[in-house]
Amino acid sequence: MENCMKLEIAALSENESFARSAVAAFALTLNPTLGELSDIKTAVSEAVTNCIVHGYKGGNKSEKVWIECSVDKSGEAGELHITVTDNGCGIDDVERALTPFFTTLEAEERSGMGFTIMQTFMNGFSVTSKAGEGTKVEMRKKIVGENVGSRERLDA
Amino acid sequence: MKLISNRQKDELYVKLSGELDEHSAALARREADRLADSNADCGRVVFDLADVSFMDSTGIGFLIGRYKKFNRYGVKVCVANPSQGTDKILSMSGVYSLIRKL
Numbered sequence: 001m002e003n004c005m006k007l008e009i010a011a012l013s014e015n016e017s018f019a020r021s022a023v024a025a026f027a028l029t030l031n032p033t034l035g036e037l038s039d040i041k042t043a044v045s046e047a048v049t050n051c052i053v054h055g056y057k058g059g060n061k062s063e064k065v066w067i068e069c070s071v072d073k074s075g076e077a078g079e080l081h082i083t084v085t086d087n088g089c090g091i092d093d094v095e096r097a098l099t100p101f102f103t104t105l106e107a108e109e110r111s112g113m114g115f116t117i118m119q120t121f122m123n124g125f126s127v128t129s130k131a132g133e134g135t136k137v138e139m140r141k142k143i144v145g146e147n148v149g150s151r152e153r154l155d156a
Numbered sequence: 157m158k159l160i161s162n163r164q165k166d167e168l169y170v171k172l173s174g175e176l177d178e179h180s181a182a183l184a185r186r187e188a189d190r191l192a193d194s195n196a197d198c199g200r201v202v203f204d205l206a207d208v209s210f211m212d213s214t215g216i217g218f219l220i221g222r223y224k225k226f227n228r229y230g231v232k233v234c235v236a237n238p239s240q241g242t243d244k245i246l247s248m249s250g251v252y253s254l255i256r257k258l
């Protein structure tokens with residue numbers, strides 16, 4: 001592991017924008033393209049929003065969401081690892097929750113596409129959850145960047 | 157999130173600007189539904205997304221919800237100028253099968 005950061009935020013919806021922007025700012029050290037950056041922001045927003053709206057039933061200031069990032073430069077492209085964790089209500093049936101368009105909050109205009117977006121936008125994705133204990137989402141994004149050649153020279 | 161609207165003859169034009177996420181959606185919903193109620197007689201509504209700087213799955217729910225609301229008045233719903241990121245989300249979720257992209 002080359003570089004890392006850890007954030008703890010109150011489970012409030014006004015922190016969603018801060019959380020995704022903070023991760024995007026951290027990712028800048030890997031020279032991502034705008035497209036890669038946009039994918040990361042969206043995936044983080046999905047994960048953090050889920051903790052607040054589902055894990056903590058709409059959120060409250062005494063509950064917390066944890067976001068951890070680390071950088072892995074061992075492969076050909078740099079890779080950003082992101083974990084988003086809550087200790088909220090957890091998910092009974094993870095497989096069902098991952099199904100596109102499955103939502104338990106249809107009444108609130110949720111579309112059930114959050115997990116599908118995370119899986120599509122990132123290169124690695126997994127969820128661990130236990131009912132009553134909480135949920136942890138792990139994601140990885142390969143950062144190819146604008147110009148791999150110039151980054152290799154910078155690293156040398 | 158800000159909504160600016162303009163009615164011209166049969167068409168209601170609504171420009172959204174800012175970030176559309178769970179936090180900002182409540183206000184956008186209220187504002188758009190108010191516009192729906194006062195423009196029930198128009199033929200179609202166009203949501204211009206050019207200035208939406210960020211959108212996640214909340215935007216899918218928002219647009220489908222407005223589609224249902226306007227549809228009850230017989231008003232067609234379209235979107236225009238999504239950014240690349242927004243377009244990716246709207247395409248993969250099948251939103252364009254209900255709401256035409258101009």
Ligand SMILES: Nc1ncnc2c1ncn2[C@@H]1O[C@H](COP(=O)(O)OP(=O)(O)OP(=O)(O)O)[C@@H](O)[C@H]1O
Nearest residue numbers: 050051054055097103104110111112113114115213
């Ligand atoms: N952190 C979490 N804690 C508890 N339940 C969760 C959590 N994340 C997801 N879920 C459950 O998994 C379901 C699917 O999540 P997903 O993000 O795919 O869709 P959604 O949040 O319901 O809708 P959308 O993300 O499209 O607005 C949710 O409806 C919820 O029941």
Ligand SMILES: [Mg+2]
Nearest residue numbers: 046050114115
């Ligand atoms: Mg979600």
